[in-house]
Amino acid sequence: MSGNEVIAEVKNLRTYFHVPEGVVRAVDGVDLVIKPGRTLGVVGESGCGKSVTALSLMRLVPSPGRIEGGEIIYYQSVRETSASSLSDIIDITRLKPNSREIRAIRGNHISMVFQEPMAAMLPVRTVGSQIMEAITLHQNVSHQEARERAIEMLARVNLPNPDRIVDNYPFQLSGGMRQRAVIAMALSCNPHLLIADEPTTALDVTTEAQILDLMRKLQADYNMAIMFITHNLGVIAEMADEVAVMYLGKVVEQTDIRSIFINPLHPYTQALLRSIPQLDDVMTRSGERRQLHTIKGMVPDPYTVLKGCPFHPRCPHFMSEVCDQVVPEVIEAEPDHIVRCHLYAPSPEEAQTRKEAML
Numbered sequence: 001m002s003g004n005e006v007i008a009e010v011k012n013l014r015t016y017f018h019v020p021e022g023v024v025r026a027v028d029g030v031d032l033v034i035k036p037g038r039t040l041g042v043v044g045e046s047g048c049g050k051s052v053t054a055l056s057l058m059r060l061v062p063s064p065g066r067i068e069g070g071e072i073i074y075y076q077s078v079r080e081t082s083a084s085s086l087s088d089i090i091d092i093t094r095l096k097p098n099s100r101e102i103r104a105i106r107g108n109h110i111s112m113v114f115q116e117p118m119a120a121m122l123p124v125r126t127v128g129s130q131i132m133e134a135i136t137l138h139q140n141v142s143h144q145e146a147r148e149r150a151i152e153m154l155a156r157v158n159l160p161n162p163d164r165i166v167d168n169y170p171f172q173l174s175g176g177m178r179q180r181a182v183i184a185m186a187l188s189c190n191p192h193l194l195i196a197d198e199p200t201t202a203l204d205v206t207t208e209a210q211i212l213d214l215m216r217k218l219q220a221d222y223n224m225a226i227m228f229i230t231h232n233l234g235v236i237a238e239m240a241d242e243v244a245v246m247y248l249g250k251v252v253e254q255t256d257i258r259s260i261f262i263n264p265l266h267p268y269t270q271a272l273l274r275s276i277p278q279l280d281d282v283m284t285r286s287g288e289r290r291q292l293h294t295i296k297g298m299v300p301d302p303y304t305v306l307k308g309c310p311f312h313p314r315c316p317h318f319m320s321e322v323c324d325q326v327v328p329e330v331i332e333a334e335p336d337h338i339v340r341c342h343l344y345a346p347s348p349e350e351a352q353t354r355k356e357a358m359l
């Protein structure tokens with residue numbers, strides 16, 4: 001695949017944490033493709049490896065975690081920045097976490113917005129000084145130019161009085177304003193790829209809607225790729241063009257946004273969709289409360305390596321002697337729609353019969 005079609009490709013990525021209790025395979029053979037100007041939604045329950053995948057892309061995996069294998073290919077176009085000495089195709093996994101090369105990419109070509117803005121900003125430094133630092137680190141500009149750019153970015157994310165907020169400390173801003181400031185910082189160097197890790201989870205629904213609108217607008221303005229990580233399928237429906245569903249460190253289904261909602265194939269995706277609360281599910285017309293749909297069981301202990309399909313203890317379509325014995329391979333069940341499930345592996349007729357039995 002060429003850099004004209006994609007901005008980053010993750011191939012068979014494995015990121016493990018070696019701890020005294022055992023090995024946590026947080027990311028265990030993930031493949032993803034991220035395209036310019038498009039949003040890839042990455043969805044799944046807590047502990048399924050979404051955030052560690054994102055941290056691997058930034059080479060920010062905390063110790064004792066490390067990338068054990070696979071590739072993260074970044075296709076950069078030539079830019080008028082200090083990073084333009086980098087080659088056009090870079091395997092990020094081969095860069096040292098603190099090398100000059102990865103520091104030239106991080107925050108400049110690839111930026112990240114975290115769930116909790118206080119984790120991304122130092123409380124003892126003004127918002128403006130932190131945005132200016134990101135700018136001067138990657139661009140050859142004067143202090144005054146960096147300050148003007150910081151004010152411009154704060155205005156760009158619709159913060160009122162940006163020339164005053166530039167001198168405020170993070171604690172002087174509300175949660176929604178802080179998250180806008182973090183987005184301004186992430187976008188200050190006009191990145192090719194923005195990784196947003198649950199950027200609106202801590203916000204109220206009104207602020208969430210505003211931030212999502214803002215991100216979509218900025219994406220259109222900058223033709224930026226977004227990798228949007230969330231457990232919220234409602235947010236995915238609003239933001240994503242393609243969706244990767246992750247479970248226990250693996251992508252179990254990947255396709256375009258329409259197919260994931262109209263024709264979900266993997267039993268885990270189907271269960272996630274059933275778990276979205278609907279008004280009718282919460283209360284009947286007579287005012288009776290109903291129980292919400294949940295996914296049976298829990299995500300297993302991270303040290304456990306399950307034989308066969310990792311979803312089999314929770315799967316309503318579990319097939320004995322198959323699902324608990326054989327790891328399902330990636331199958332292109334339909335054009336541009338991949339799934340890891342034995343239901344789609346046998347002959348087409350058999351798969352169809354099984355699928356119909358599931359409906």
Ligand code: SF4
Pocket residue numbers: 266267268309310311312313315316317318319323328340341342343
């Ligand atoms: Fe369920 Fe088997 Fe498919 Fe796993 S492989 S999701 S256990 S049917």
